[in-house]
Amino acid sequence: SAVISQKPSRDICQRGTSLTIQCQVDSQVTMMFWYRQQPGQSLTLIATANQGSEATYESGFVIDKFPISRPNLTFSTLTVSNMSPEDSSIYLCSVRRGETQYFGPGTRLLVL
């Protein structure tokens, strides 16, 4: 398994501002994943972050809006930039060990 922590656990932000979410894993992993879970919907993959290279973004997500850092094999950050109310969501950090995906507790974001 994997133990994943995220900070902050929740935040309320004003539109136009940015929020950086941190993700820490208990041991080294090659790939870290960032998901979004909007109210009443399933998980949507935002991007995959490899250490030492640029993140790979899914269709509909761009680096300018969701910049990601991956400075080492146990840590990553996701920034939600220039926020709007449509960005209100739960943001989840995830890793895969073998074929199994594990998730952090999520960051619940509300944009006013």
Added chain:
Amino acid sequence: AQSVSQHNHHVILSEAASLELGCNYSYGGTVNLFWYVQYPGQHLQLLLKYFSGDPLVKGIKGFEAEFIKSKFSFNLRKPSVQWSDTAEYFCAVYTGGFKTIFGAGTRLFVKA
């Protein structure tokens, strides 16, 4: 494209009723299959998984799932639900590469 469909968005049951949540996937090759659960206010947890071997897999809290290859299905079952099973359940498929595909989720509400 690969996809996962869950048949019911919402299910309401009384305690002690039997549960079956449907999950079908579209992919013709080898798959790894998962059910995740998200209890109210908690993060996603792995309920059970199938990689190979016996197509009937048992998970935590009395849940089981059956992989039927010919039907591309991986339905989740529990013979007698409890109020504490109220949660959202996600079916997921990993086909190799780096993405896990999630279904839209089924919200289960168990009446006491």
